[in-house]
Amino acid sequence: MQVLHSQIFGEGTPFLILHGFLGMSDNWKTMGMQYAAQGFQLHLLDLRNHGHSFHSEDFSYEVMVQDVYAYMEYHGLESAIVLGHSMGGKVAMELAVTYSEKVKKLIVADIAPKYYPVHHQTILNGLASLDFSKIKTRGEADNQLANYISDAGIRMFLLKNLYWVAKGQLGLRLNLKVLTDKVGEVGESLAKFANYQGPTLFIKGERSEYVMREDEVLIKTHFPKVKIVAVSRAGHWLHAENPEEFFEKTISFIKD
Structure with missing residues (x-):
């Protein structure tokens, strides 16, 4: 279990x-x-x-x-x-x-x-746009998210999901694929x-x-x-x- x-x-x-x-x-x-x-x-x-x-x-x-x-x-x-x-x-x-x-x-x-109807699509699209083969810092991730999310507070909240997978390699803790596929469940x-x-x-x-x-x-x-x-x-x-x-x-x- x-x-x-x-x-x-x-x-x-x-x-x-x-x-x-x-x-x-x-x-x-x-x-x-x-x-x-x-x-x-x-x-x-x-x-x-x-x-x-x-x-x-x-x-x-x-x-x-x-x-x-x-x-x-x-x-x-x-x-x-x-x-x-x-x-x-x-x-x-x-x-x-x-x-x-x-x-x-x-x-x-x-x-x-x-x-509630689905209303997280822009945020999910923003997270999906984070290319960690190119993004090497939290600041770069923030700049990329800013193309989708203007509110700095929401970006800061989302960026808590970033972590170092290995030295120099960022990733997301959350399971973005399943959360995107099943986002309708949230409502x-x-x-x-x-x-x-x-x-x-x-x-x-x-x-x-x-x-x-x-x-x-x-x-x-x-x-x-x-x-x-x-x-x-x-x-x-x-x-x-x-x-x-x-x-x-x-x-x-x-x-x-």
């Missing part, structure tokens, strides 16, 4: 964090340290085909939920607080409705249980009658269009014990754009 790679630190109640599409556990290191300081054992996971975790031709929410369940069993975690951002938020939702007993409290960051909705009765927080970016006012009825159908809050001055990357408010609102829900 292949077990997801993770970074584990802190002591106390287990707390899992699941990153978004094309992300990795490193994206949550700073925020994770803050939670750990409040008395939690943090598990920052790399989902399959991402970060340091294994590569696989299979990629769907169903298999990712089984990965997280297997991870919890492997580490002897009876239950945990589970926080997921974007794609990781969908994995967290699916985990909560499939294995409710495993999820003590659920936090979903800037994603709704609805279907899949939660099953119609899926339901989780535990305490739930949906936290969205005030400037984000991922979770709209009209989505709140659907959210409450699946998660009746939900609180929906917004982080001011933040878009989809709410935990990076306004980390203080994100932390304050999530820790207040966790400790409530």
